[in-house]
Amino acid sequence: MEKKVTLTIDGQEVSVNPGQTVLEAARSLGIYIPTLCHYANTTNVGACRVCVVEVENARSLVASCCMPVSPGMVVRTNTPAVRAAQKMIIELLWSSGDHNCLTCEQNGACELQNLIYWLKIDKPRFPIEPPGHALDESNTMITRDLNKCVLCGRCIRACNEIQVNEVLDFSMRGSYAKVGPAFDTDYIDSSCVFCGECLQVCPTGAITFKQAKFAGRPWELEKVRTTCAYCGVGCQMDLYIKDNKIVKVMGNREYGQPNEGSLCVKGRFAMDFVSHPDRLKKPLIRANKKEDFKEVSWDEAFKFIGDKLKAIKTEYGADSVAGLASARCTNEENYLFQKFMRAGVGTNNVDHCARL
Amino acid sequence: MTVAGLAATFGSGAMTNSIDEIEYTDLILATGTNTTENHPIIGAKVKRAVRRHGTKLIVIDPRRIDLVKYADIWLRQKPGTDVAVINGLMNVILAEGLEDKPYIAERTEGFDALKAMVARYTPEYVERISGVPAEDLKKAARMYAAAKRASILYAMGITQHISGTDNVKSCANLSMLCGNVGIEGGGVNPLRGQNNVQGACDMGALPNVYPAYQQVANDDVRRKFEAAWGASLSPKPGLTIMEMMAAAGQGKIKALYIMGENPLLSDPDLHHVKKELEKLDLLVVQDIFMTETAAIADVVLPAASFAEKDGTFSNTERRVQRVRKALEPPGEAKTDWEVICGISNAFGYPMNYASAKEIFEEAASVTPSYAGITYKRIDKEGIQWPCPTHEHKGTRFLHKDKFSRGLGLFSAIEYIPPAELPDQDYPFLMTTGRVLYHYHTGTMTRRSKGPSERYPTSLVEINPADAEKLNIADGQTVVVASRRGEVEAKAQLTEKSAPGTIFMNFHFTDTPVNLLTNPALDPIGKIPEYKVCAVKLQAA
Numbered sequence: 031m032e033k034k035v036t037l038t039i040d041g042q043e044v045s046v047n048p049g050q051t052v053l054e055a056a057r058s059l060g061i062y063i064p065t066l067c068h069y070a071n072t073t074n075v076g077a078c079r080v081c082v083v084e085v086e087n088a089r090s091l092v093a094s095c096c097m098p099v100s101p102g103m104v105v106r107t108n109t110p111a112v113r114a115a116q117k118m119i120i121e122l123l124w125s126s127g128d129h130n131c132l133t134c135e136q137n138g139a140c141e142l143q144n145l146i147y148w149l150k151i152d153k154p155r156f157p158i159e160p161p162g163h164a165l166d167e168s169n170t171m172i173t174r175d176l177n178k179c180v181l182c183g184r185c186i187r188a189c190n191e192i193q194v195n196e197v198l199d200f201s202m203r204g205s206y207a208k209v210g211p212a213f214d215t216d217y218i219d220s221s222c223v224f225c226g227e228c229l230q231v232c233p234t235g236a237i238t239f240k241q242a243k244f245a246g247r248p249w250e251l252e253k254v255r256t257t258c259a260y261c262g263v264g265c266q267m268d269l270y271i272k273d274n275k276i277v278k279v280m281g282n283r284e285y286g287q288p289n290e291g292s293l294c295v296k297g298r299f300a301m302d303f304v305s306h307p308d309r310l311k312k313p314l315i316r317a318n319k320k321e322d323f324k325e326v327s328w329d330e331a332f333k334f335i336g337d338k339l340k341a342i343k344t345e346y347g348a349d350s351v352a353g354l355a356s357a358r359c360t361n362e363e364n365y366l367f368q369k370f371m372r373a374g375v376g377t378n379n380v381d382h383c384a385r386l
Numbered sequence: 387m388t389v390a391g392l393a394a395t396f397g398s399g400a401m402t403n404s405i406d407e408i409e410y411t412d413l414i415l416a417t418g419t420n421t422t423e424n425h426p427i428i429g430a431k432v433k434r435a436v437r438r439h440g441t442k443l444i445v446i447d448p449r450r451i452d453l454v455k456y457a458d459i460w461l462r463q464k465p466g467t468d469v470a471v472i473n474g475l476m477n478v479i480l481a482e483g484l485e486d487k488p489y490i491a492e493r494t495e496g497f498d499a500l501k502a503m504v505a506r507y508t509p510e511y512v513e514r515i516s517g518v519p520a521e522d523l524k525k526a527a528r529m530y531a532a533a534k535r536a537s538i539l540y541a542m543g544i545t546q547h548i549s550g551t552d553n554v555k556s557c558a559n560l561s562m563l564c565g566n567v568g569i570e571g572g573g574v575n576p577l578r579g580q581n582n583v584q585g586a587c588d589m590g591a592l593p594n595v596y597p598a599y600q601q602v603a604n605d606d607v608r609r610k611f612e613a614a615w616g617a618s619l620s621p622k623p624g625l626t627i628m629e630m631m632a633a634a635g636q637g638k639i640k641a642l643y644i645m646g647e648n649p650l651l652s653d654p655d656l657h658h659v660k661k662e663l664e665k666l667d668l669l670v671v672q673d674i675f676m677t678e679t680a681a682i683a684d685v686v687l688p689a690a691s692f693a694e695k696d697g698t699f700s701n702t703e704r705r706v707q708r709v710r711k712a713l714e715p716p717g718e719a720k721t722d723w724e725v726i727c728g729i730s731n732a733f734g735y736p737m738n739y740a741s742a743k744e745i746f747e748e749a750a751s752v753t754p755s756y757a758g759i760t761y762k763r764i765d766k767e768g769i770q771w772p773c774p775t776h777e778h779k780g781t782r783f784l785h786k787d788k789f790s791r792g793l794g795l796f797s798a799i800e801y802i803p804p805a806e807l808p809d810q811d812y813p814f815l816m817t818t819g820r821v822l823y824h825y826h827t828g829t830m831t832r833r834s835k836g837p838s839e840r841y842p843t844s845l846v847e848i849n850p851a852d853a854e855k856l857n858i859a860d861g862q863t864v865v866v867a868s869r870r871g872e873v874e875a876k877a878q879l880t881e882k883s884a885p886g887t888i889f890m891n892f893h894f895t896d897t898p899v900n901l902l903t904n905p906a907l908d909p910i911g912k913i914p915e916y917k918v919c920a921v922k923l924q925a926a
Contacts, residue, residue, distance in 0.1 A: 169836070169839060169840075170835045170836050170839050171835075171836035171839075191434070191437075191438065192430065192434075193426075193430045193433075194430055194433035194434055194437055194456075218839075218840075223422075223426070223822060224836060224840060225426065225430075241835070241836075252712075254710050254711075254712035255708075255710060256692070256693065256708070256709050256710045256712060257581070257692075257699045257701075257707045257708065257709050258581065259581045259691070259692035259693075259699075259830075260581060260825050260830075261424060261425050261577075261578075261579060261580065261581065261702075261825070262425070262577060262578030262579055262580060262581060262582075262583060262584060262701055262702035263405065263425050263427045263428055263577075263701060263702060264581065264699055264700075264701025264702070264703075264705060264707050264768070265427055266707065269693060269712045269713075271712050271713060274713050274714055275713070276693065276712070276713070285766075285767070286767055287404075287405065287406050287705070287767070287768075288405040288406065288427070288701060288703065288705065289427045292427055292430060293427070294426035294427060294822075295426070295822060295823060295836065295837060295840070296426075296822075296823075296825055296831060296837065299834065299835075299836035299837060300823075300825070300830060300831045300834035300836065300837045301693070301834065302833060302834035302835055302836075303674075303675075303691070303829070303830040303831070303833040303834055304691050304693050304694075304713065305713075305716070306675075306833045308675055308676070308833065309674055309675065309688070309691075309716045309717070309719065310673065310674060310675060310676060310680075310686065310687075310688035310689070310717075310719060311688055311716050311717020311718060311719060312688060312717055312718050313685070313686070313687050313688065313718070314685065314686040314687075315684065315685050315686075316684060319664065319682070319684075323686060328718065328720070328728060331685060331687060331728075332728040332729055332731070332732040333732050334685060335643075335668070335670055335685055335729050335732060335733075336729060336731075336732025336733040336734070337732075338641065338667070338668045339641055339643075339668070339729075339733050340733060340734065342640045342641045342667060342668060346640050348620065349620075349622070349624075349638075350638065350639055350640040350641065351639070351640065351641045351642075351643070352624070352625060352630045352633070352634075352639045352641070352642050352643075353642070353643040353644070353645070354627060354630075354642070354643070354644045354645065354647045354649070355586055355589075355591035355645055355646075356582075356586065356591075356645045356646030356647050356722075357580035357581070357582050357583035357585075357586045358580060358581060358582065358646045358647075358692075359582065359586070359645060359646050359722050360582065360585070360692075360695065360697030360698055360699060360709055360722075360723070360742065361582065361585040361586075361588070361589050361697065361698045361699065361700060361706070361746065361749065362697045362698065362723055362742045362745040362746050362749065363645070363697065363721070363722040363723045363726065364582070364585060364586045364589040364590075364591045365589040365590070365597060365745060365746075365748075365749040365753075366723050366726045366727070366737065366739075366745055367591060367645055367722075367726055368589065368590045368591050368596075368597075369615060369737075370726055370729070370730045370733075370735065370737070371643075372596075372602075372611075372615070372617075372619055372620070373611075373615035373616070373617035373619065373735060374617070374730050374733055374734075374735030374737075375733070375735075376617075376618075376619070376620055377620055377624055378593050378594070378602050378620055378622060378623055378624030379593060379624035379625050379630060379639070380590075380591055380592070380593060380624055381591065381592060381593050381624070381625070381626050381627045381630065382583075382586045382591045382592075382627070382647065383580070383583075383627065383647050383649070383652060384580075384583050384586065384587055384592075
């Protein structure tokens, strides 16, 4: 074990591993330091400076997300100088964008909005001057409104360090700086693979779930944790539900393995099928292949199948019946299916598409 | 296929290690897996391992897949020559004395036969078979052997061959040769393609085994299940999916009950499958959409989707995870388990369950590897089987200290060529698979706006040099024909395909690629050779 480093934060002593940051040390004490650009398991960049703290004998305020702990360090997180700096930063961010909560999908789930409220800012001291970027509504999955971007770079790190798709980066400089794919294209014309990690990590309404627009406010949505129904990774995901419809799908880092909060294009954006009008809604039977299907009740369908299976078994034996279970269905359903074939019908003719 | 190949070698047919170990191992050998498109989240972990943690990556794949960009070494073998390439890697390792001798002595058997067999597979010989340069093969072998922990990842590119089971066993051979099975970060890791293919196998949806791979032909096992289910059971192993289709064609199978599968787009040689299914006296299809298969059924039953039911899925790393009901199903659709109960009751075998939980508890009581798993225990985080008791934490990686079968079994496996190779009449080799934006027969993704916008129509990936010779332009419609049928698709000119090889996907009804594929089967796994068949192509 490496030797622990002991420091003092807001009068409380704490010992942490060397190399940890002041932010991590403070969080281990349950002390809240606001952050915006910080995103765990990605590089600490210290871009937004919202996490500044006072460190005794330091020349200026320091970004706690990037500051490694050192022995005997004395840190204060809630002095007037810290709060003044944080307010200034947030007011500058607010005034340099089009942060109109009235029409923003992230209203109620926006980290900038939360910080403004937490810092008790009524309005910014500076005139509001949005940069006037064009909206990227080039595709049906992700909307980008760079006028709401705070240049925290979380989407860039998510794209490069979490999903490693290496599509997004900063371009331009100073007040012209912006985030996007190479050659300043829209997502649809870039090499983006639409995993949606960028919208997952965006702290504001700059990158949002297009189909969720006007489909429900954050506080109206019911969140249900489940397991993705596509490939075999078994990603844990939250379905956001309103009026018996999936409004959007998000990962959740709290759920841990196997996907640690990430999703892919299918898990996140290929759930339209669930509420598709083509869904089958009633049992259908036809007496012979030349006829069209007729809607019947479940009881009729069950009786028809039960009688027919009994007759076939009686005439040709149990092994004249076969069943295909499904790699798409649950364990419970597969268990029951093979039990029915084996114990009910009396045959081992049961398989599924593991081979296909 | 995976279950047969790994069960014979190790005694257990499943991914040996865990998904999270992939990111922190020393070397990853990815073969027959287009991971970033088919398992994007695992693909991201592979890329993170390379970019952020200094992991070495060897890719063995005929296609220039995305992972090639991240690889230290890429071996581009001719499709279907996997056994030769892996034997070649082992030849180099043995010739240079790089194998893990203590591990081989203590934990394995069959080594001498393997050693004698691979002696013939010199890098030069393998180059002639596979097209992989001898020098690259040597480099890859040394790199694999030098890694302290090396993980082999594979998927359908390994299994969907007539030599599928052999390919799996070859991967297992290579892994054991360097002592990589039974350690953290190592192993032989099949990436399962469907959300619950692991669970369906675990639950006994296979013709020869009950839940937890207990043999139907074993008298003791059968008696146990007869007691549990209150019925007398058949000792005769049943038919596999491909055998069922053939038996239907011969009139031996009269009734087929299909739950949530679409063989009329997924099976090889579709013309033939359709004729076989049409001979049935009773075809019952239970699904969420009117699939190609449902459309020719006698009875179609509306099922609930995954978002409309409770239950569990078991992922590729053996992790049993909860599925939770978020929505009411549309119309009168019912969960699949409710439908099975309805049919069973009408048939005269009573089945009455109040909930998915109750079914799970019964299943766990007859499935030793699931015995310790309860809904309560997996509420926050899934558990990886084997989990034999309620106190057991589950198993991150298998075969620690001892293989499930005792000793790991080396198999001396000779290369056999694919069943159908290009010739004068059908000069191109076609390989099939999935693309990022779609899934299997496309019933779900083609009905979702985003993925369909990004990938609206079936593409056939052709090397630009071949396209030039045939006068085919990018985006032009081409006709692809095999001995079994023909389809049309738009050409995509790309270096992803090697010259002489084309790639197609099977997601689109309008381009039913499985009209072309060869139904030749692996003799043990009974998996069709989707990855290799001979075709010709021309501009439409």
